[in-house]
Amino acid sequence: MTTTVDQRHSTIGALLRQWRERRRISQLDLSIAADISARHLSFVETGRSRPSRQMVLRLSACMDVPLRERNHLLLAAGYAPVYSAQPLEGASMAPVREALGVILKGHEPSPAVVVDRAWTLLEANASTALLLEGVAPELLEPPVNVLRLSLHPRGVAPRIANLGEWRAHLLHRLHRQIDHTGDEDLRALYRELAGYPGAEPEAPVEAPAAGEVALPLRLRTRGRELRFLSTVATFGTPLDVTVSELVIESFFPADEATAAALRAAQAGRASG
Template identity: 55%
Template sequence: MRQDRPVGELLREWRHRRKLSQLDLAIQADVSARHVSFVETGRTIPSRSMVIHLAEHLGVPLRERNRLLVAAGHAPVYRERPLADPDLAAAREAVEQVLRGHEPFPALAVDSRWNLLLANAAAEVFLDGVDAALLEPPVNMMRLGLHPGGFAPRVRNLAQVRGFLVPRLARQVARTGDPELSALLEEVRQYGEEAGPVADAPTDIALPIRIEHRGRELCFFSTITTFGAAFDVTLEEIAVEAYFPADEQTARHLRKGVQ
């Protein structure tokens, strides 16, 4: 667990991460630059509403907003519960419905650290035959996709996939400052050489992946859907990755069902 640091130091770190000056933040948040300076240097302890206000303008994730609040001496305001919590039953059912509705094509839901939350039956394309140790909870899909014991050996365009995923994870680390993601990034970088980064557009919404499955080569592109939730950490961090057939052969094979 990270050591607690003063709220001003944490806010300054987020401001630097967003490449904003104190004046930039002050203008965006409609507060004085002097007040921003006093908060960052610890001369002023911000109120709960001010912490939330500045965090909103800095685009701080809900999990980290709670950390800012605690550092300022306030109670967290954003709830975090496991997806299996009874209070999230309706949300879980909604995600499950999205996954089922995508069949016979693969779809899965992950959290912000790429841990698998839910998957439809067709996602077996990726889980089949991987090292059992990698399927011990929590199953991490970034690790599973790039680890030599995962499904990486079955990916025919692995260099291209690595060239997309590793820089994407690096950007996520830079954006969030999450130490667990940082450790994951260092880990996956040990699995193989990185190809040149894949351009953000158009592959951010159409990453091709060619994977061998039971003697056939299947080709997919993927899209990611996130759900905004103003007051719930768990729901804010859910992402649904849906895989679509990139050719008619793949579509026909999956519609018939994997034998």
């Protein structure tokens, strides 16, 4: 993954200033939050003072900089990274994999997936197959990007009854993620998704229907419409880059007809 600046050619002061400006925080407010003087922070940003390792970590925490970028800041300041980035399949990540398995299994018969920061599909439970019916095989070739899979004209998009609303929701989430991380790869993904044939250049903002408490995913399948509510979960206290970027998204039935269809699909898999 990349960020909005080239880490190899940027000073720690310039990087901290860019993160502060991205977060729309003044020098004074950041200095108060980090318990340092505004003068000292100004000297750090202009390169007149080299921050300590602890100060880099403190400023990063105050600006809610993602763990991956905190490591980049430490390197720019001349310090070794402090946050590991273990591969999910590594031995040390066995407890994480076990927890993910329990969560995915526990959500059945509701579909649930695990994605990383790039929206790459890492794990999915058996119920997810219901969402993927009719998807072009090439979109399911690893690595699978779930946003591309959802909005591509040969993906799930033709079966989404409220595609305009759902597309706006997904693009808004992606835009917020770009704003939070400054990741250029995600920015490129946004441009790709927004440019799909037949898609509006700007995501529409639509008022909720009467009585709706959350935007449902309305999916046409097997001659009927299923309605899902989406929930998102993350690990609460991550100290590893990989773990901090894992997202578990679950799709729960928004009505009894959808719940019955999910139970029937699960029974069919069990009998088959």
